[in-house]
Amino acid sequence: MNxxxxxxxxxxxxRRGTHSAKWDKMEDFCGVSSDDGIPMWVADMDxxxxxxxxxxxxxxxxxxxxxxxxxxxxxxxxxxxxxQTRHGWSVDAGHIFSTHGLVNGTGMCVExxxxxxxxxxxxxxxxxxxxxxxxxxxRQVVECPMARDGDRYTLDFDAYDAMMTGNEKMLxxxxxxxxxxxxxxxxxxxxxxxxxxxxxxxxxxxxxHHDLVMxxxxxxxxxxxxxxxxxxxxxxxxxxxxxxxxxxxxxVIISDPDLRLRFDAKMSALGLSPNAFGKHMxxxxxxxxxxxxxxxxxxxxxxxxxxxDEGINAIPGVRSMPLQGTYLAWVDFTDTGMDTTEVQRRIxxxxxxxxxxxDSFGAGGESFQRFNLATPRARVEEAVARMKDAFADLQ
Numbered sequence: 001m002n003x004x005x006x007x008x009x010x011x012x013x014x015r016r017g018t019h020s021a022k023w024d025k026m027e028d029f030c031g032v033s034s035d036d037g038i039p040m041w042v043a044d045m046d047x048x049x050x051x052x053x054x055x056x057x058x059x060x061x062x063x064x065x066x067x068x069x070x071x072x073x074x075x076x077x078x079x080x081x082x083x084q085t086r087h088g089w090s091v092d093a094g095h096i097f098s099t100h101g102l103v104n105g106t107g108m109c110v111e112x113x114x115x116x117x118x119x120x121x122x123x124x125x126x127x128x129x130x131x132x133x134x135x136x137x138x139r140q141v142v143e144c145p146m147a148r149d150g151d152r153y154t155l156d157f158d159a160y161d162a163m164m165t166g167n168e169k170m171l172x173x174x175x176x177x178x179x180x181x182x183x184x185x186x187x188x189x190x191x192x193x194x195x196x197x198x199x200x201x202x203x204x205x206x207x208x209h210h211d212l213v214m215x216x217x218x219x220x221x222x223x224x225x226x227x228x229x230x231x232x233x234x235x236x237x238x239x240x241x242x243x244x245x246x247x248x249x250x251x252v253i254i255s256d257p258d259l260r261l262r263f264d265a266k267m268s269a270l271g272l273s274p275n276a277f278g279k280h281m282x283x284x285x286x287x288x289x290x291x292x293x294x295x296x297x298x299x300x301x302x303x304x305x306x307x308x309d310e311g312i313n314a315i316p317g318v319r320s321m322p323l324q325g326t327y328l329a330w331v332d333f334t335d336t337g338m339d340t341t342e343v344q345r346r347i348x349x350x351x352x353x354x355x356x357x358x359d360s361f362g363a364g365g366e367s368f369q370r371f372n373l374a375t376p377r378a379r380v381e382e383a384v385a386r387m388k389d390a391f392a393d394l395q
Contacts, residue, residue, distance in 0.1 A: 007293050009047050009300045010376050022372075030354035038375075038383050041354045043178075043328060045243040045374035049285065050293040053242060056284035060277065069276035078286035079251060083236070086211065086291065089221045095255050097267060098274040102208050102250040105235045106172065107133045109204045109252070112266040113233075113259070114139055119168035121201060123155060125358065125365030127178045130206075134172075142168055145364045146180070151322050153180045155188055157195050164199045171201040176209045176219060176325030179361055179370045183217045183324040189225045196231060202259070204233045208250070211241040211294050213325040214302050229255045233263070241294060242285045243374075249278030301327045304373040304380045311384030316394045327374040330358075334367040336394060343369065351386035 015023045016034050022042035026032050030041060048054065060066075076093040083089040099105040106129075114120060116138040122130060124143045134141050144160045146153040173192055176183045184192075196203050205222040213219050223234050237250040254260040284290070305323050312320045312329075317336035320329050333343045340359070347353050347369060358368030373380060388395070 007047075007050070007296045007300075009297065010378070012376050012378065013046060013048065015046065026354040030348055032348055032352055032354040037352045037354055038379055038386070039354045040372040040375070040383060041356045041370070043240070043372055044245045045327070045372075046376060046379070047243055047297070047374065049242040049244060049281075050290050052284040052287055052289045053244070053281050056280045057277065060280050066276060069274075069279055072279060075279045075283045078283045079236075082286035082291075083221075087219065087221050087224075089223055091253055092255065095253050095260065097252040097254070097263060098279070099250045099252050099267075100272065100274065101239065101245075101248040102206060102235045102237050103129045103133060104248070104272075105250045105252045106130060106204065106206065107137065108263065108266055108270075108272075109170070109202075109233055109235075110134055110137045110139055112263045113202045113204075114169045117167075118170070119165070121160075121164075121168050121171040121199075122362070123173070123177075124362030125179060125368070126172070126174050126362055127206070128356070128360040128362075130172055131362065140167070141362075143363045145362075151319065153177065153182050153321075155191060157191055160195060161198065166199075168199055168201060171196050171203050173203055173205045173222065175205055175207050175222060176213060178209060178326055179328055179330045179356070179358075179365070179368070181321055181323040181326050181328065181330055183213055183219055186220050186225070189220060189222055192222075193225050193228050197227075202231050202233065203228065204235065206235045208235065208237050208240045209326045210236060212298065212301075212327055214305070214323060215298060217324045219325065223253070223255070231259075232256070233259060238282045238285045242281075242290065244278075244281055244285070247275065247278040247281055249274050249282055300377075301373055304375075304377055305329070307377065308371070308373055308380055308384060312387060314395075315388060315391045318391065318394075323373075327372060329371040329373055331369050331371060332367055333369065336391070340366065346390040347387070350390040351383070353383055353386060 022039045023034050026039045080091045080093055083091045119140045119142040120134045121142045123146050131141055147156040210219045234253040239245045309320045312318055319332045347355055356370035358365035
């Protein structure tokens with residue numbers, strides 16, 4: 001029996017008509033009606049955050065005055081406590097910048113550390129919003145396709161070395177990897193650092209999914225790789241961890257004084273500052289109660305993953321990559337022999353499931369579709385049943 005403090009991930013919470021991009025925009029973007037469609041595209045969860053976060057919002061609203069936020073020491077202390085307790089990473093509060101989310105943080109890094117025309121390296125497929133931000137800033141996207149070792153992605157640094165021209169100035173790393181679900185090993189992260197050193201690249205490490213790793217897996221912050229500090233920008237947030245994406249509050253953490261000065265100058269020039277609701281929510285999330293909630297969340301999502309993989313992998317020619325981190329399943333349809341248009345027709349029209357199309361994630365994603373598993377289990381089970389029906393002729 002659930003107690004008031006026990007997370008409830010099974011209740012179906014009505015989100016239609018609440019200005020939810022995931023639910024209210026899926027017909028516009030995916031052609032799937034919200035009346036009977038299952039939204040598995042936008043990367044937010046269909047779960048309420050911990051009670052500590054809900055209480056902080058209620059208390060702030062009940063007070064009723066929403067002036068400028070001052071004294072952010074509790075907010076910064078909460079971030080430092082979380083990183084040390086959950087990741088073994090000691091963070092200096094003076095090294096933390098708060099941005100309007102991490103897509104904004106990425107854009108800020110592009111502006112602070114590169115010039116128009118410079119190349120920005122990414123290991124693809126990778127989170128689609130990075131492409132938009134980099135290209136909109138007039139920089140060149142340099143796609144370094146990841147290799148495949150069976151059911152997992154690997155990094156082929158010899159191939160990437162040969163691709164570099166000297167015009168590249170920055171590398172955006174996704175760790176854990178979205179959409180492939182890899183949790184990178186210490187050896188792999190050291191390889192990333194050495195590659196960046198060889199080509200004098202600043203590393204922007206997007207670690208927004210760092211808390212969302214499957215039981216038995218261990219995320220290693222890039223900041224813990226020896227020798228990385230002088231070229232490293234860390235990006236973290238509570239938004240993915242606690243389903244707070246709408247608050248648009250991210251952390252950019254920079255230990256190197258020169259890089260920090262350059263980033264601070266860009267922040268100051270644009271007059272950016274975070275919203276007060278976000279600071280209250282982060283402070284309430286990064287607590288022991290929040291930690292217990294995340295542990296329960298990942299046990300639940302791991303259960304969803306097992307159900308999804310068992311059902312999807314039973315469809316001939318369809319393979320879900322083993323998920324080490326994130327709540328996003330990356331499914332390969334190559335061996336069905338179908339072209340992408342037919343695969344998408346069956347998923348969107350026959351199964352009535354809204355998903356992310358793999359080609360939006362760059363080179364190497366063309367045969368894939370991305371499914372969001374952070375939803376009540378009954379909905380995952382229904383999605384699996386619909387997928388089996390949509391591809392019944394293969395079975």
